[in-house]
Amino acid sequence: MKSDKLTFGILGGDKRNYYLAKALKNDGYEVKLCGFEKLSNMSCEVASALDSDVLVLPIIPFEKGKEVKSPYAEKTVDLSGYEDKLKGKKVFTGKREKFLSEFSGMEKETLSYSDREEFSVKNAVPTAEGAIEKAINSSDFTINGSKSLVCGYGRIGKVLSEMLRGMGSEVTVSARKSSDLAWIKLNSFQGVKTGYFSELEKFDLIFNTVPAMIFDEEKLKRIKSGALIIDLASSPGGVDFEKAKELGIKTIHALSLPGKVAPKSAGEIIESTILSILKEDDG
16 A cells, blocks of 8 residues: 555654654545544544554553553553454554564564654754753853764764854864764864763853763762753763762753654654655555
8 A cells, every 4th residue: 555545543642642643644545543542632542543554552652561551641542452353454653663563573563763864863952952952951151152972973962963063152162082082183072082071161052962971970079060061862861960960960860852842843753754664565
């Protein structure tokens, strides 16, 4: 079946999936929304949503067992007992292995949109904007005129460093790879190898994107009073939060920022990624 004739069942999730449903509907697709009674009077029962050609679950599909994460549902969205209705459907989620741990044998039908490069690149923008929003709301100084360290030069690090510079911050970027350090220099940033920080005490803002322990006790002791650390890395992050608290250093572990600060844009990113995958399957 061609992707432009498909029907979509959106089961649970946060506001990203709500806006995903709206984006699909605006693009002419038939959409059944399940688990959003607190946001929409269009929410339907699980069985009805499962009658769709394509099913979309949250990035992390389940809270426990086969119960779909549904913060805006008035009753549990539980897929227990629906194994037969799921067979033959295309199922999209962010964590494919988590879905398959509950529904084994559906490897062929289950797809992860969060593994796609286009998804990660596009999500770097709301993540960077969200990090800057956290910095503005949690500090007593302006970004303009501040000194910032961005730890890691991946997708988020690239976008974030440019945004900070555009706002007038003096930006230093760290990376491990020589190739990344070369790009950092080429893009006219001050560069330093990650972990080898000789001037930590000069930074007002530190943003970490590296999912490994970077800011341990030794480094935290060198950070100046009044500085703010925002850790964007997935749990457990790259900061010793307990030690930072003991030392009186303000830290924020800012996870899942796209869904929190820009759910509409994040939902549209999910839509474009899923449609790209389906069009590729059409050949």
